[in-house]
Amino acid sequence: MTQTTIDFERSEQRANIERVSNRIAPLVYGFVKSLGAGAEFHMTELQEHVNAASPGSPESPSRILRLLRQERKIGYTVLNRSKSLYRIDLVS
Numbered sequence: 001m002t003q004t005t006i007d008f009e010r011s012e013q014r015a016n017i018e019r020v021s022n023r024i025a026p027l028v029y030g031f032v033k034s035l036g037a038g039a040e041f042h043m044t045e046l047q048e049h050v051n052a053a054s055p056g057s058p059e060s061p062s063r064i065l066r067l068l069r070q071e072r073k074i075g076y077t078v079l080n081r082s083k084s085l086y087r088i089d090l091v092s
Helices: 002-035 043-053 060-070
Strands: 040-042 074-080 085-091
Touching (some): 002 043, 002 074, 002 085, 040 043, 043 060
Antiparallel strands (some): 040 085
C-alpha cells in the first residue's frame, strides 16, 4: 500500500511539473536566449521575468531551468550558489 502512495505522489509531481513546464518553459527559454551565451544573471531576475508574464510558484522557474539543461536545450554554470548567480554557457 505504501508503494501505491509513492507512485501516486510521483505521478502527481510529474503532472505538476509538466503543467508548469508547458506554461513557463517558453518564458524561461526566451529569457536565457535573450541574454545569450556568456551572460550572467541572478535567479531573482529569471523569477521576476516569468512571474511578470505568468504568475506562479517562485520555485517553478528554477525547476524548469534545470529541466531545460537536462534536455540539453541550454547549458549554465552556477557561479555563486549563495547569491544565486548563473552564467549561460549554451543556448541551442
